[in-house]
Amino acid sequence: MNTSLLIVTYSLIFLLGFSFLLFFYLIIRRIVVQHQENSFQKKYAEIEKDILDIVTFPDKNLAKKIAKKYRYYPYVLTRVLVNYIEQIEGLAREQLQKIFNIALKKKCLKDIHSKRQIKRLKATHLFVIFSDPSDMKHIVTLLNDKPIVKLVAITALSRIPSSQTLTYIFQSFVRDSIVNARVYINILFGLGSKIELHVRKYLHKSLSWEKLSLLIELVGAIPLRSLYQDILPFAEHPNKEIRIKVARALGHMRIPASLNILTNLSEDEAWEVSAQALKSLGKLGDIASLDVLSEALFSPFWHVRFNAGHGLASLGSTGMKQLKKIKRQKKDRFASDMATMVLDETILVGEA
């Protein structure tokens, strides 16, 4: 037999064997996965049945029984608990919390210090759902973790809104890079007026302009009216972004006393600030701002004209009369066009 023929034959046999093994492996893997899925579904249904019973008739002893019964199935139990706890409230929720504390808490605390990031992340996420004041000290240790774990830990802390947890969150906000700052603002927004004292404290601290502007935005978005006096000095801040945020916050707060400040801001050298101030003047709805808004309609900047026009429309019949007057004038074509556009829009909205 020729050697080359032998090589070809052996290589073919090897290839055939390899492909057969690969095929075999795939089949076995599929069977295993299917089996795992089936057993998961089966266990899920079993746990779900007991969970439904406890949700229907909350019972302390039953919670203990369930926790002990399924503590060796943490993955399935966690899935069931997470799915159910998000939907219910009251006594039933307390029972599910109890099951978590008995069956899963130990494992979670262990996983928090795990070397694997995914484990830490999953455990922290569970603390977001099953947050308990006693877990705070464990969660705080995660504030020095990688950004993704840290932000989940911040969310978990926000579920226990005490003065101490808020201090931790704000400290982390100051320390963290500006990239994550928006996430902090979103978390803090959900806490509402509880953050008032902390925001006041940090408004007077030397923060970067980005973080400062975000805090001012937060004051307006909630809105924290008691911090009105605290944000007024920022109306003269050299950074235009901060001035824009102040103008926007004042518009959200709708405090009549802010008319003069907004009028001043509407004459700002930066057209962005001016446009925002005019929009806020419109929200304020004070007739005293009629002249300022009418004058702004002759601005060379489209956004300024646009906001001024809408501001006039929000003043009611007086503003509409003024818009009609500007529409008829022939000195400034752009102002007339803007007035026409706003009037048409208002009519359309009115008809709708």
Add this chain to the structure above:
Amino acid sequence: MLTESELQQKSDRAAASRRNFTVKIMVTKKEKLKRPPQTADPLLQLHKELENNLKGVRQHKTKIEELTKATIDELKRLQDLSKKAKKIQPKNKQNNSTTSHNNNHKFELDYELTNLKMIKKILSLATPFETKQTTPKKKTKTRKKRDVLQAKDRSKTKKKEKNRITKVLIVEDDRTTIKIVTHILEQHSFEVGFATDAEDGLKKAFKAKPDIILLDIMLPGMDGFQLLAKLQASEDMSRIPVVILSSLSGEKDILKGLEKGATDYILKPFSPQILLYKIKKIMSLKNEHLASNRHI
């Protein structure tokens, strides 16, 4: 002892008599067949006669009723007259002549009144249908039995109404919520059906005609508000109480839902116990409302 010839004769006679008997039977059968068919059953005739009699009785009754009305009116008129006469009498006491005339008149009136009373009595006796209604007789045994049975039936129907399984339709896309609500309601003997989108929900609502609907707002395709509006547009469906079960917690959303015709608005996450209590309360109020409507 009989001779052979005598025995022969006897047997011949017996055979002849048997033949005659069969012939007679045959004849009677033929006669029966030949006889013309009877025009009417005697029972039917009796029934007809009874009906004719009843007609007469009814006519008589109406006449009597008319007469009683006329006599009662007459009686009233005479009573008024007698009252007037009594009033006039003390004023004319001084004039003897007039008093004697009035006395006579009064006597005449009294006589007429007694006569009329007698007529009324006779008429009341002559109208047995009315008297039966006005004077309840003592309950007989059969009547008592009938009353007891009727009372039992009534109590059974009341129990049935109480124990009637309440049908609940859940229109919700979240499986976990469906499971929670279904479980808690089924534990309290409700019949639960569900739909995972608004279109299916609408179909099932029209088909099953549930007693109460639990509705989510954020649904795939048509949203809960649209479904609610469609239910309210239908006359049958608008009577079904709808409880919104949604995570939309804004004031505007809650008001919108209630304005569109929802009976209640429950926010998610919800307490299953509170939900159950609210459903029970709404159902009891609905049943009370229905019962009061029936009485009216």
